[in-house]
Structure formats: structure tokens, C-alpha cells
Amino acid sequence: SQTIHQWPATLVQPVGSPLSLECTVEGTSNPNLYWYRQAAGRGLQLLFYSVGIGQISSEVPQNLSASRPQDRQFILSSKKLLLSDSGFYLCAWSVRGSGADTQYFGPGTRLTVL
Amino acid sequence: AQSVTQLGSHVSVSEGALVLLRCNYSSSVPPYLFWYVQYPNQGLQLLLKYTSAATLVKGINGFEAEFKKSETSFHLTKPSAHMSDAAEYFCAVTRPGGTSYGKLTFGQGTILTVHP
Numbered sequence: 258s259q260t261i262h263q264w265p266a267t268l269v270q271p272v273g274s275p276l277s278l279e280c281t282v283e284g285t286s287n288p289n290l291y292w293y294r295q296a297a298g299r300g301l302q303l304l305f306y307s308v309g310i311g312q313i314s315s316e317v318p319q320n321l322s323a324s325r326p327q328d329r330q331f332i333l334s335s336k337k338l339l340l341s342d343s344g345f346y347l348c349a350w351s352v353r354g355s356g357a358d359t360q361y362f363g364p365g366t367r368l369t370v371l
Numbered sequence: 372a373q374s375v376t377q378l379g380s381h382v383s384v385s386e387g388a389l390v391l392l393r394c395n396y397s398s399s400v401p402p403y404l405f406w407y408v409q410y411p412n413q414g415l416q417l418l419l420k421y422t423s424a425a426t427l428v429k430g431i432n433g434f435e436a437e438f439k440k441s442e443t444s445f446h447l448t449k450p451s452a453h454m455s456d457a458a459e460y461f462c463a464v465t466r467p468g469g470t471s472y473g474k475l476t477f478g479q480g481t482i483l484t485v486h487p
Binding site (some may be wrong): 300347363365 | 473
């Protein structure tokens with residue numbers, strides 16, 4: 258069966274510090290991968306998606322970047338965090354090529370920027 | 372472009388009462404629709420999905436939803452609420468077809484509170 262992991266689970270970082278959040282998927286190959294941010298009272302916002310290694314699409318301009326160095330690894334990064342980067346970050350995967358199949362979500366990372 | 376509107380950011384019901392969470396969508400093509408549930412500090416779990424087959428979709432934990440094209444709605448219901456149903460619920464829409472890459476557009480969420 259497929260599983261998705263995210264770490265760390267929680268993170269408290271000062272403004273201006275770098276960020277690296279990691280997401281890995283097990284039990285499937287060639288998945289579509291997604292990063293979402295959930296800010297308080299603002300629902301889920303799609304940040305990035307990837308359909309393959311090294312292929313990243315950004316949905317919104319922001320202070321963050323994403324990379325996919327391996328097929329089942331998706332990394333969210335920032336060089337300098339802002340207060341507005343605080344939130345709950347969710348990684349998700351879906352079957353590639355299906356067009357509109359289910360997205361399966363990881364447990365999330367709670368980021369607090371102080 | 373697609374959008375989802377969830378009517379009511381908070382819904383409160385008594386244990387054993389009917390649960391009705393409302394979702395309306397906007398889409399230029401026949402959509403696929405999803406309901407997810409999120410418990411505090413956890414990821415999202417799929418409840419059910421509509422992918423152009425039967426319009427009445429049954430999901431986990433006794434939930435079901437009906438796709439009504441004429442009303443552009445996909446409301447979530449459960450006949451009898453349980454305390455464990457207290458959570459936040461998200462409706463989401465996507466456009467079928469490979470070029471959408473499965474990207475979902477979510478509603479703002481509805482927090483369901485269940486009173487004893």
C-alpha cells in the first residue's frame with residue numbers, strides 16, 4: 258500500500274532563516290506531487306505541483322520554491338522566511354496521467370515563523 | 372476556471388441529527404468533485420468522490436453526497452451525526468483530463484461541531 262511521509266511535523270523558525278520541508282511517497286511510482294499551504298481561516302492553497310523529476314510548476318508567486326530530486330521526493334524550501342510563511346503545509350500525491358484521480362495527503366508540517 | 376463555495380464556515384448539530392454540509396461549484400466543463408475531512412493537526416482524508424458515474428455517491432463513515440448538475444451542487448449528508456464526526460470538511464473540484472494534472476480547487480472549509 259502507498260504511504261506519504263512529511264517531516265518535520267512541527268517547526269518554529271525565526272524570520273529570515275532558511276526552510277526545508279521534505280515529503281516522500283512509498284509504494285507507488287511516477288506520482289504527481291503537490292504542496293499546499295493552509296493558513297488560518299484561508300482554506301488550502303496550491304503552491305506547487307510536479308509531474309516528474311525536476312519538473313516543477315508554481316501556482317502563486319511567493320517566497321518559496323520546490324524541488325523534486327527523486328521520483329518520490331518533493332522538497333519545499335525558502336532562503337529567507339517571512340512571517341506570512343507561517344501555516345500548515347501539506348504534501349499530496351496522485352496517480353500520474355489519470356487526469357483527475359484522488360489526491361492523497363500527508364500528515365502535514367506546522368510551521369511557525371517568529 | 373473552477374471555483375467552490377461552501378456555504379457556512381461553521382455548522383453545529385446535535386448527536387444523532389442530520390448532517391448537511393453545502394457545496395456549490397463553478398466549472399466550464401463537467402467536473403470531478405471531492406469531499407475531504409480534516410481532523411485537528413492532521414492531513415486530509417478522502418470521504419468520497421464523484422467522477423461522472425452515479426450521481427449519488429456513498430463514502431466512508433456513513434457519508435454520502437449527491438451531484439446535482441442543475442443546481443451546480445454537491446452537498447454532503449449523513450443521516451445521524453456522531454461525536455467523532457466533529458472535524459473540518461472540504462469540498463474540492465477538478466477538471467477531468469490530463470492537462471489539469473489532477474490539480475484541485477478547494478472550498479474554504481466547514482467546521483462541523485457535534486453536541487451531545
